Amino acid sequence: MDIPNYSPREIVSELDRFIIGQNDAKRAVAIALRNRWRRAQLPDGLRDEVVPKNILMIGPTGCGKTEIARRLAKLAQSPFLKVEATKFTEVGYVGRDVESIVRDLVEVSINMLRDLKRKDVQVKAEHAAEARLVDALVGEKASADTKSKFRQMLRNGELEDKEIDLQLASEAPQGGDMSNMTPGTVINFNDMMKGLMNRVPQRRRLTVAAAREHLAREEADKLLDNDALTREAIAHTQEHGIVFLDEIDKVCGRSSEGGMRGGDVSREGVQRDLLPLIEGTTVSTKHGTVKTDHILFIASGAFHIAKPSDLLPELQGRLPIRVELSGLSRDDLRRILQEPEHSLLKQYVSLLGTEGVTLDFQDDAVEALAELAADINDRVENIGARRLATVLERLLEEVSFTASDRNGEKIAITAADVRDRVAPLANKGDLSRFIL
Ligand SMILES: Nc1ncnc2c1ncn2[C@@H]1O[C@H](COP(=O)(O)OP(=O)(O)OP(=O)(O)O)[C@@H](O)[C@H]1O
Secondary structure, eight states, X not given: OOOOOOOHHHHHHHHHTTOOSOHHHHHHXXXXXXHHHHHHTSOHHHHHXXXXXXXXXXXXXXXXXXXXXXXXXXXXXXXXXXEEGGGGGSTTOSSSOTTHHHHHHHHHHHHHHHHHHHHHTHHHHHHHHHHHHHXXXXXXXXXXXXXXXXXXXXXXTSSTTOEEEEEEOOOSOOSOOOTTOOTTOOOOHHHHHHHHHHHSOEEEEEEHHHHHHHHHHHHHHHHSOHHHHHHHHHHHHHHHOEEEEEOGGGGOOOGGGOSOBXXXXXXXXXXXXXXXXXXXXXXXXXXXXXXXXXXXXXXXEOOSSSOGGGSOHHHHHHOOEEEEOOOOOXXXXXXXXXXXTTOHHHHHHHHHHTTTOEEEEOHHHHHHHHHHHHHHHHHTOOOTTHHHHHHHHHHTHHHHHHGGGOTTXXXXXXXXXXXXHTHHHHXXXXXXXXXX
């Protein structure tokens, strides 16, 4: 798999397309990514010695921490997984230990590679899918003449809505992974059944249009060398995987609170479990073993109460790069509405554009929206840029509902609309908690 080798400066400028501000965090992840490329250039012996400098992101909720990590992963074509550290403190997660992080990351990597490789065999697969569609329409024993006639009709798109019966092979098995079973493991019966059922071929009735997609995917998978794909996916996970560990501050807390609390795994226990993964260990998965030494971990938390120094010392040492992200100001919120490549405002304009409605957000409306969002964040709870989504949804509820009947209209959204439709709600204390 070809991995792009951007310079740190280029990485930051790519991230700038989607994320407003937070320059320190952007620089830190850019360096981390470039270091992977640098490491790959080193001779064998030295290459093994260089461990990733994992990152600790400190900043309030909704200010772009996950978004930066996710965009970085996309840019680097890295398998990416976000997990909340707190989920390992919950009752019921006894069997799904922290090593499941690595197992899940491998699945992400396999799916990523499979999607990519399917494209290589697409033409062949579409051809085979077409042959199966013809067989499903006229029967395998039909004459070559009949088959050719139907093939032509298929290509002309004349049969798209016709329903056919098909025997579809199993989908890639999901769930039911028992490679992590240890004595005392709690088996999730539903997961197991789902895993088994997915392997059984199923007879289904589908339209030609839907069946074509299924069949092409199935035929592509037949053409892929699954063993090679799995090996490559594991190597890719080991060298390029990125794990985003959210809420790490919530598992701070030393042994004074240790032990099992009402069946919960102690918070320090979770840190101890995470440590080997971050330090480098070998995890067995149903696809083979995975070494975690060079997986990049980005831990993150608000650290309102706990401090990074409350983490286990060994864990602190493994998260040497610290970056602080700032809370979002009113002006940041305004820019987030307008500037990123797929900003919320652009999304709404495009969505309503499909109805033939031209939405025109006036500058004063954008200012008013940002001001209102910042105000609610101050007064109710600071949820960062996430506030923009709820406020906007409320503002555009009426337009969204009626847009289908307003083809051809141009609708201007003004500061007065923000004042009339959303601001009154924001002023009603309790109501704003539920609605905005
Ligand atoms: N600085 C920013 N620029 C652009 N969009 C942002 C920014 N901050 C947040 N957002 C948007 O807000 C949403 C939430 O952000 P994100 O998921 O990154 O939060 P977070 O900081 O990781 O918070 P948490 O720790 O609670 O998960 C995303 O849709 C993201 O695109």
